[in-house]
Amino acid sequence: MFGEHGFFILACYGVSALALGSLALWIFADGRLVRRRLTELEARGVRRRSAGRIDA
C-alpha cells in the first residue's frame, strides 16, 4: 500500500490520529472529572454566590 514509502505515510497518519485522539480524550476526561467534583461539592451545599442566577 502506497508503494515503497508506505511506512512513512502510515506512520504519519497513525501517530497523528493517536496524538489528536489522546488529546481529545484527555480534554473529555478532564471535563468529566472537574464537573463531577463540582457536582459533589454542590450536593454538599457548597455553592457559588451567583449560583441562583447561572445557567451552566
Next chain:
Amino acid sequence: MALMDLANPTRFLALSGRVLPWLTGLALATLALGFFLAFRAPEDYQQGETVRIMYIHVPFAWLAMFGYSMLAASALGILVWRHPLADVAHKAMAPIGAVFAFLCLFTGSLWGRPMWGTYWVWDARLTSMLVLLLLYLGLLALRSAIEDPNQAGRAAAVLSLVGFVNVPIVKFSVDWWNTLHQPASVFRMDGPTIHSSLLWPLMICAIGFTLLMLALHMAAMRNEIYRRRLRVLEARAAAEAAYA
C-alpha cells in the same frame, strides 16, 4: 448580543454548550471529506505517494502558528484588559498548540526522510518550528511552576508575547534564508503553485483541522472555567469547615 457580552464565563458556557457538538460534528465531517479527496487525489509527479503526508503536515504547520497567534491575542487580553476569559483561552490553547507543533515536526521529519534523505536538518524553517514547539512547552512549564494562578497567567502572557516574534520567522524563514525546506506554495503573492487537484483536498483538510482545533479549544476552555469555579468552591468549603 454584543461581542463583549460573550466575554463572560457564564454566557460563554451557555453558548459553547450549544455550539460545541455542532462544531465537533462539522470538524469530523469536513476531515472525512478532506481525507476522502486526499486519498483519491493523483500522486505528485516528483514525490509520488508521499505527497499524501502534505494533507496533514501543512495544516499542522499552519495551525501551530495560528494557535500561537491566538495565544498572543489572549496575552494582550490578559495584560491590557485583565479579562479572566482571556486567561482561560490562553491556558487552554497551550497544550493544543503544542500537539499541533509536535505533529508538524513529526510528519515533516517522516516526509523528509524519503524526499531529502534525512529526518532532520538545522535549516531555518525546521529550527524555527522547533523553537515554536519549545515556546509552547515553556509556557506549559511556566504555568505549572508558579503557584499563584494570576501571577502565572501574567508571566505566561509576557512570554507568549515575546515569543510571538518567532511566528513571522517561521512563516518567512524560507524566503529570508536558503533552506532545504521548499518555499511557500499556497499563500503567495502570485497565487498557489500547487495543481488544483492537490490544492482542494489540502484546503478542505486544513478547514477540517481548523474546526477541530477550535472545538478542542472550546472544550478545554469550558473545563478551565469549571476548574476555576471548583477552586473557589473548594476554598469556600475549607473556610466553612475551619469555622465550624
